[in-house]
Amino acid sequence: NAGVTQTPKFRVLKTGQSMTLLCAQDMNHEYMYWYRQDPGMGLRLIHYSVGEGTTAKGEVPDGYNVSRLKKQNFLLGLESAAPSQTSVYFCASSFSRGQGMNTEAFFGQGTRLTVV
Amino acid sequence: AQSVTQLDSQVPVFEEAPVELRCNYSSSVSVYLFWYVQYPNQGLQLLLKYLSGSTLVKGINGFEAEFNKSQTSFHLRKPSVHISDTAEYFCAVSEANAGGTSYGKLTFGQGTILTVHP
Numbered sequence: 499n500a501g502v503t504q505t506p507k508f509r510v511l512k513t514g515q516s517m518t519l520l521c522a523q524d525m526n527h528e529y530m531y532w533y534r535q536d537p538g539m540g541l542r543l544i545h546y547s548v549g550e551g552t553t554a555k556g557e558v559p560d561g562y563n564v565s566r567l568k569k570q571n572f573l574l575g576l577e578s579a580a581p582s583q584t585s586v587y588f589c590a591s592s593f594s595r596g597q598g599m600n601t602e603a604f605f606g607q608g609t610r611l612t613v614v
Numbered sequence: 615a616q617s618v619t620q621l622d623s624q625v626p627v628f629e630e631a632p633v634e635l636r637c638n639y640s641s642s643v644s645v646y647l648f649w650y651v652q653y654p655n656q657g658l659q660l661l662l663k664y665l666s667g668s669t670l671v672k673g674i675n676g677f678e679a680e681f682n683k684s685q686t687s688f689h690l691r692k693p694s695v696h697i698s699d700t701a702e703y704f705c706a707v708s709e710a711n712a713g714g715t716s717y718g719k720l721t722f723g724q725g726t727i728l729t730v731h732p
Contacts, residue, residue: 502657529717529718531718531719531720533720533722538623538724538725539724540618540620540704540722540723540724540725541658541704541706541720541722542722543719543720543721546717546719548717556719588657588658590658590720592718593718594717594718601718602648602660602663603718603720604660605650605657605658605659606657607656607657608655608656608657
């Protein structure tokens with residue numbers, strides 16, 4: 499059981515380049531999320547999705563786009579990378595047990611992105 | 615909107631000593647509470663969670679936490695730590711929303727680095 503898988507694990511981009519981070523989960527979870535982790539700031543929500551074909555903005559969405567064409571996949575895109583986007587990116591998924599009772603989130607191993 | 619404050623950015627402790635990692639939160643609605651652990655160069659792993667019921671929650675690896683609603687705290691404790699507990703620990707909250715619109719979104723604290731010395 500793979501859980502949440504992120505690709506790639508590491509990437510170095512030049513300023514202005516674009517890239518897509520892929521997240522795949524095999525737990526049939528409805529909800530998926532992208533967070534970024536920066537030293538001393540914990541994790542902050544970039545975008546999230548509550549189901550196939552839906553996306554919504556989180557706390558720090560600027561400079562990122564997302565798509566969820568299939569329930570198991572959640573893509574994070576950087577159209578024009580900037581040094582401020584140097585970070586570790588985590589994908590996560592979870593599901594609802596109904597009546598607003600959510601479960602914990604399951605996290606991938608992370609993608610370390612450096613923009614030079 | 616919620617916020618989470620982890621009161622200590624770093625906690626050094628000797629092996630077999632007890633430890634407490636402190637977490638306070640602020641929210642205008644009821645919340646669910648979580649502690650996650652991150653080992654170097656890895657993802658986040660759930661240690662324990664409070665959804666409802668007993669305010670004393672036991673998790674993996676001998677950790678426990680107590681939800682104190684009046685003090686809006688969720689401190690993590692372990693009576694005797696091991697070298698292998700060296701990691702970064704994150705406290706997180708999500709809204710407990712009967713309408714289901716919080717969608718499990720998490721607000722994290724800044725993290726506490728626990729270093730266990732021999």
